[in-house]
Amino acid sequence: MTTSTEPAQRGRLQRIDWEKVGLSLAAPVLAVVISVVISSIVLAVSGRDPFQAFNIMGTYGSASDAQVATLNKATTYFISGIAVAFGFRMNLFNIGTEGQYRLGALFAAYVGGAVNLPSFLEIPLVLLTAMLVGGLWASIAGVLKVKRGVSEVIATIMLNAIATSVVGLLLIPGRFAPTVSGTSNSIQTKDMAASSDFFTITTQGGELYGFVIVAVVLGIAFQLVLNRTRFGFDLRATGRSEAAAQASGVNVKRMVLTSMVVSGALAGLIGMPDLLTTTHHFGQTFQLNLGFIGIAVALLGRNTPVGIAIASLLYAFLDVTAVQLPLKGDFPQEIVQVMQGTIVICVVVAYELVRRYGLKRQQQKVGAQLAAQAAAAAKKEVAA
Amino acid sequence: MRRSVKLAAVVLSGSLGIASLAACGAKSTDNTTTSAGASGSSLKVGMAYDIGGRGDQSFNDSAARGLDKAKTSLGVQVNEAEAKQGESDADKEARLNSLVTAGFNPVIAVGFVYQSAVEKVAKANPNVKFAIIDSASDTQPSNVTSLTFSEQEGSFLAGVAAASKTKYKQVGFIGGVQTELIKKFEAGYRAGVQSVDPSIKVDVKYLTTPPDFTGFADPAKGKSAAQGMLDNKDDVIYTAAGSSGSGAIEAVATDTANKNAWAIGVDSDQASQPALSKYKDHILTSMVKNVDTAVYTFINSIKTGSPLTGVKNFDLKQGGVSLATTGGHIDDIKAKLDEATSKITSGATVVPTAPPAG
Numbered sequence: 001m002t003t004s005t006e007p008a009q010r011g012r013l014q015r016i017d018w019e020k021v022g023l024s025l026a027a028p029v030l031a032v033v034i035s036v037v038i039s040s041i042v043l044a045v046s047g048r049d050p051f052q053a054f055n056i057m058g059t060y061g062s063a064s065d066a067q068v069a070t071l072n073k074a075t076t077y078f079i080s081g082i083a084v085a086f087g088f089r090m091n092l093f094n095i096g097t098e099g100q101y102r103l104g105a106l107f108a109a110y111v112g113g114a115v116n117l118p119s120f121l122e123i124p125l126v127l128l129t130a131m132l133v134g135g136l137w138a139s140i141a142g143v144l145k146v147k148r149g150v151s152e153v154i155a156t157i158m159l160n161a162i163a164t165s166v167v168g169l170l171l172i173p174g175r176f177a178p179t180v181s182g183t184s185n186s187i188q189t190k191d192m193a194a195s196s197d198f199f200t201i202t203t204q205g206g207e208l209y210g211f212v213i214v215a216v217v218l219g220i221a222f223q224l225v226l227n228r229t230r231f232g233f234d235l236r237a238t239g240r241s242e243a244a245a246q247a248s249g250v251n252v253k254r255m256v257l258t259s260m261v262v263s264g265a266l267a268g269l270i271g272m273p274d275l276l277t278t279t280h281h282f283g284q285t286f287q288l289n290l291g292f293i294g295i296a297v298a299l300l301g302r303n304t305p306v307g308i309a310i311a312s313l314l315y316a317f318l319d320v321t322a323v324q325l326p327l328k329g330d331f332p333q334e335i336v337q338v339m340q341g342t343i344v345i346c347v348v349v350a351y352e353l354v355r356r357y358g359l360k361r362q363q364q365k366v367g368a369q370l371a372a373q374a375a376a377a378a379k380k381e382v383a384a
Numbered sequence: 385m386r387r388s389v390k391l392a393a394v395v396l397s398g399s400l401g402i403a404s405l406a407a408c409g410a411k412s413t414d415n416t417t418t419s420a421g422a423s424g425s426s427l428k429v430g431m432a433y434d435i436g437g438r439g440d441q442s443f444n445d446s447a448a449r450g451l452d453k454a455k456t457s458l459g460v461q462v463n464e465a466e467a468k469q470g471e472s473d474a475d476k477e478a479r480l481n482s483l484v485t486a487g488f489n490p491v492i493a494v495g496f497v498y499q500s501a502v503e504k505v506a507k508a509n510p511n512v513k514f515a516i517i518d519s520a521s522d523t524q525p526s527n528v529t530s531l532t533f534s535e536q537e538g539s540f541l542a543g544v545a546a547a548s549k550t551k552y553k554q555v556g557f558i559g560g561v562q563t564e565l566i567k568k569f570e571a572g573y574r575a576g577v578q579s580v581d582p583s584i585k586v587d588v589k590y591l592t593t594p595p596d597f598t599g600f601a602d603p604a605k606g607k608s609a610a611q612g613m614l615d616n617k618d619d620v621i622y623t624a625a626g627s628s629g630s631g632a633i634e635a636v637a638t639d640t641a642n643k644n645a646w647a648i649g650v651d652s653d654q655a656s657q658p659a660l661s662k663y664k665d666h667i668l669t670s671m672v673k674n675v676d677t678a679v680y681t682f683i684n685s686i687k688t689g690s691p692l693t694g695v696k697n698f699d700l701k702q703g704g705v706s707l708a709t710t711g712g713h714i715d716d717i718k719a720k721l722d723e724a725t726s727k728i729t730s731g732a733t734v735v736p737t738a739p740p741a742g
Contacts, residue, residue: 168593186499284594285497289470323478326465
């Protein structure tokens with residue numbers, strides 16, 4: 001780090017204040033540590049050995065198949081986190097990713113089952129369907145906010161519930177699901193055409209989702225769009241202060257609608273890694289709650305791609321290893337949910353504490369600088 | 385930015401907190417996992433439960449009883465685990481794979497949610513025997529045995545009992561999740577009610593729709609649904625909703641407006657379940673699905689070297705489904721029930737498996 005006299009440059013350098021970086025890293029680490037402590041206490045109180053539990057998780061987590069499973073899961077979580085973070089960055093709280101991805105996945109699975117094209121057309125078609133449906137569903141909340149001032153939080157929560165019902169309405173034999181044979185109790189859309197299979201990378205621990213690469217590309221694109229484009233600047237400016245953005249010529253309403261739709265379109269992709277790689281149909285066992293996990297990892301990762309990636313890996317690791325807890329010892333796997341929950345609570349508290357500490361430090365610094373200036377001025381006067 | 389972070393925290397910690405609390409609550413009755421086998425038996429049985437697991441007082445508990453019986457009378461070693469809410473198929477596969485890796489054979493999957501996971505793992509491990517309860521598919525390999533039940537037949541009898549006991553000529557049905565399986569319960573129940581008196585109204589409520597399966601593990605939802613029906617003057621309520629059913633039974637038993645309301649339990653004999661026996665005066669009967677018999681029969685067949693294969697259906701005739709008589713509340717209508725039973729077993733009555741459309 002070198003100092004520069006240019007004001008703009010100085011502004012940027014001040015942002016990469018190493019002390020601050022350390023502090024903001026301290027917050028998530030602190031949160032994880034606290035959650036480990038709390039869950040240990042919970043385990044100990046219920047008469048179980050917490051160290052053995054973490055040992056089981058660690059041992060299983062270091063196996064290659066578990067690592068592949070973790071990466072696969074983290075891919076999905078990451079996409080979910082990115083979708084949520086996009087809205088967060090402009091102070092838009094899209095918690096409707098849950099409904100958006102469910103609907104997106106349902107329609108994508110249906111289209112994939114109904115159409116059989118060569119892979120290079122089929123896969124984009126399926127992905128576009130998912131994004132389109134997710135985006136459209138999110139746009140309802142966007143339009144409501146822009147036209148009627150309805151809080152997007154309320155609107156998206158309600159839309160989640162409606163999405164669940166819409167899925168229930170469509171996913172019945174004769175509509176999106178083929179009529180089932182008498183003995184089968186499971187119900188799902190027709191299996192998608194084989195051409196929709198997304199590539200996987202064969203590793204020692206099993207098949208790694210090709211979507212890992214898509215996720216990385218998404219992360220890079222996210223960062224570039226937000227930090228290197230006019231749109232990204234407008235978005236962040238709107239997030240900081242709507243009034244200021246408006247005054248400087250940003251069409252805030254259009255920004256709200258656009259980012260809601262983009263967030264929804266990204267959310268549409270959440271179900272795709274599983275759909276195109278393993279399940280190939282949308283059915284009763286399609287994974288839920290991915291949208292909410294996205295909110296958690298976006299929070300934990302401070303809405304930056306790198307942060308979200310780390311947070312998704314952590315969450316995925318916890319979820320993958322949790323399955324082993326009841327099998328390898330007398331541990332309830334819900335302890336992992338306790339950990340995840342406490343991480344979220346702690347991380348917010350930790351960020352707030354760190355922010356206050358940072359402010360205090362800043363004030364002290366400014367105070368010290370002013371004092372030094374005053375002292376220097378006094379010296380000059382004395383000298384003169 | 386900070387506003388949204390705070391909001392997110394509140395919403396999330398709320399939902400996560402409630403989820404984990406609910407989950408912990410359900411675990412209070414969970415006490416067994418790995419236990420050493422007795423008397424040198426080498427048969428190791430792995431069991432993967434549906435959401436709710438042991439302690440749901442219903443479906444999973446019934447399967448667990450079969451396993452416990454096999455443990456004591458056949459001396460098999462067991463290991464068990466249950467599904468988490470909102471997990472993926474990959475998690476289910478991992479659970480089954482871990483059981484297989486640890487040498488458990490046979491592996492029993494409780495609930496149709498395991499269908500695709502069982503198929504995949506069974507194909508990869510052709511030497512391991514699998515059983516899946518409540519589900520069958522044309523594509524499953526030959527080392528998978530399906531254990532299914534004629535729920536509609538037992539539900540028909542429950543419908544007959546309900547129709548014979550209702551005073552307001554209004555009865556209710558609460559389904560956990562609107563799946564093909566639970567629709568069989570509804571269809572049988574409706575047909576049973578109608579066979580006694582076609583003028584009786586049947587109110588139907590499903591707690592959730594797939595892929596949301598919380599309806600099977602949320603007593604609060606069951607309670608409020610039952611309360612709504614009671615307020616609507618339904619005086620016999622049949623609940624097929626896993627552990628959510630305990631909430632419905634509680635609502636019926638504690639309703640002050642109609643002290644003569646009845647609840648009909650499901651899967652296990654719920655009047656004799658420890659957590660629900662305090663409400664036994666309000667539990668008319670339970671449509672018992674003898675998952676325990678199926679599980680035990682399957683384990684025994686492996687032990688004796690003549691394993692069950694293909695799809696094994698347990699119907700009313702074979703005692704796969706029946707009505708519980710705990711409390712003696714249905715003794716007075718025994719003749720009616722026996723008549724309905726013999727009509728079904730003789731084939732004179734064919735119970736529908738799907739409710740009428742709309």
